[in-house]
Amino acid sequence: MEEQIEHDKRAIEMYKSKISSRCLTISRSDIPNDNIQSIQFVDELPVNQLKIFSVADIRFDRVPTKLTRLHVINCPNSNFTGLEQMRQLTFLRIFSNMPPLQHVNFISTLVNLTNLDLSQNQIEDLRPLQNLVELQKINLSHNHIEDISPLRKLVKTEILNLDTNKIVDINPLKYLKELKELNLQNNLLFTVKPLQILEKLAECYFSQNMIQDESILPIITKLDDNEFLKVFDINYKDNLIEEQIQLTPTKQQQLFSNKIRTVYEQQEQLQQEENLIKTAKLHITQMKAQALQILTVAEQSHVHLTHNIIRLFQNNYYE
Known part of the structure; x- marks a missing residue:
C-alpha cells in the first residue's frame, strides 16, 4: 500500500506539467520501465480527459472517479477488468490494442456514455451495449459482429459505423429513428430495405456488399444531390458531372x-x-x-x- 502511495505521488509530480486543456496524455516515452501500476492518481490532477498511447500492461483495478473521457490506444497486454467502475465516463475509445478485445462485459455499467469507439477489435457479442441508451455516436468498425439486435434499444444514436463486419440482417436498425450517418461497407448485406423508414438518414455507405435488390433506391431518392452520391463512391459522382445528367x-x-x-x-x-x-x-x-x-x-x-x-x-x- 505504501509503495502504491509513493508511486502515485511521483506520478502526480511527473504529469502536472503535461496537462493541456484539462487533458492529460501519457505515452510510452513518458513512463519509466514502460509501466503504469494504476491510473487512480489522475483524480488528483485538474483533468477530465485521459489519453494513453502505446503503454504496456495497463491495469484498471484502481481507477479515477472524475474522468469523463478516456482513450486507450495501442496498449499491449492491457487488463480492462475494473473499468466498469468508471460510470462517469461519457466518452470511451479502446482500439488497436494487442491482444484485441473479444469481450466487453465491463462496458455494461457505463450508462452515461454518449460516444463509444471500439473499432479494430475482435468483438462478436454486443449484448453489453444494449442498456447504454444515451449513446449518440458509435464506432464498431473492423470487428467480428454478426448479430446487431442489441443495438435496437439505442434510439438516440445519430452516427453509427459498422464497417467491415459480418452483418447480414440490419432489421434492428429501423428502430434508430435519430440515425443521420450510417456506414455498412464491407459486410454481407443482400438488402437495405429496413433503412427506408429512417427519415433523418443523410449519409449512408453500402459499398462492398452483396445487395441483390433495388431496396437502396427509395433511400437515395430522399437525399440531396451531394449526399446520395456517398452511397457508392466519388468516381460515380465524377461520371454524373461529366455527362451533365439531371438528377x-x-x-x-x-x-x-x-x-x-x-x-x-x-x-x-x-x-x-x-x-x-x-x-x-x-x-x-x-x-x-x-x-x-x-x-x-x-x-x-x-x-x-x-x-x-x-x-x-x-x-x-x-x-
Missing part, C-alpha cells in the same frame, strides 16, 4: 440500377477467373507428379535418357 428521382433509379447490375457482373467475372486459376493450379500439380513418376521409373529401369532430356523435364515442370 431526377427517375434518373437516379436508372443510374443506380445500372450500377448495381455492373457490380454483380464484375463479381461474377472475378469468381469465374478465380475458378480458372484454381483449375490451372490443379493441372500444374498433377503434371509435376506425373513428371516425377516418369523420372523415377526411368531411373529404376536403367533407361538411358540423355542429359538434355532429363533437363528438359526438370525445366518444364520444376521451375
Whole structure:
C-alpha cells in the first residue's frame, strides 16, 4: 500500500506539467520501465480527459472517479477488468490494442456514455451495449459482429459505423429513428430495405456488399444531390458531372440500377477467373507428379535418357 502511495505521488509530480486543456496524455516515452501500476492518481490532477498511447500492461483495478473521457490506444497486454467502475465516463475509445478485445462485459455499467469507439477489435457479442441508451455516436468498425439486435434499444444514436463486419440482417436498425450517418461497407448485406423508414438518414455507405435488390433506391431518392452520391463512391459522382445528367428521382433509379447490375457482373467475372486459376493450379500439380513418376521409373529401369532430356523435364515442370 505504501509503495502504491509513493508511486502515485511521483506520478502526480511527473504529469502536472503535461496537462493541456484539462487533458492529460501519457505515452510510452513518458513512463519509466514502460509501466503504469494504476491510473487512480489522475483524480488528483485538474483533468477530465485521459489519453494513453502505446503503454504496456495497463491495469484498471484502481481507477479515477472524475474522468469523463478516456482513450486507450495501442496498449499491449492491457487488463480492462475494473473499468466498469468508471460510470462517469461519457466518452470511451479502446482500439488497436494487442491482444484485441473479444469481450466487453465491463462496458455494461457505463450508462452515461454518449460516444463509444471500439473499432479494430475482435468483438462478436454486443449484448453489453444494449442498456447504454444515451449513446449518440458509435464506432464498431473492423470487428467480428454478426448479430446487431442489441443495438435496437439505442434510439438516440445519430452516427453509427459498422464497417467491415459480418452483418447480414440490419432489421434492428429501423428502430434508430435519430440515425443521420450510417456506414455498412464491407459486410454481407443482400438488402437495405429496413433503412427506408429512417427519415433523418443523410449519409449512408453500402459499398462492398452483396445487395441483390433495388431496396437502396427509395433511400437515395430522399437525399440531396451531394449526399446520395456517398452511397457508392466519388468516381460515380465524377461520371454524373461529366455527362451533365439531371438528377431526377427517375434518373437516379436508372443510374443506380445500372450500377448495381455492373457490380454483380464484375463479381461474377472475378469468381469465374478465380475458378480458372484454381483449375490451372490443379493441372500444374498433377503434371509435376506425373513428371516425377516418369523420372523415377526411368531411373529404376536403367533407361538411358540423355542429359538434355532429363533437363528438359526438370525445366518444364520444376521451375
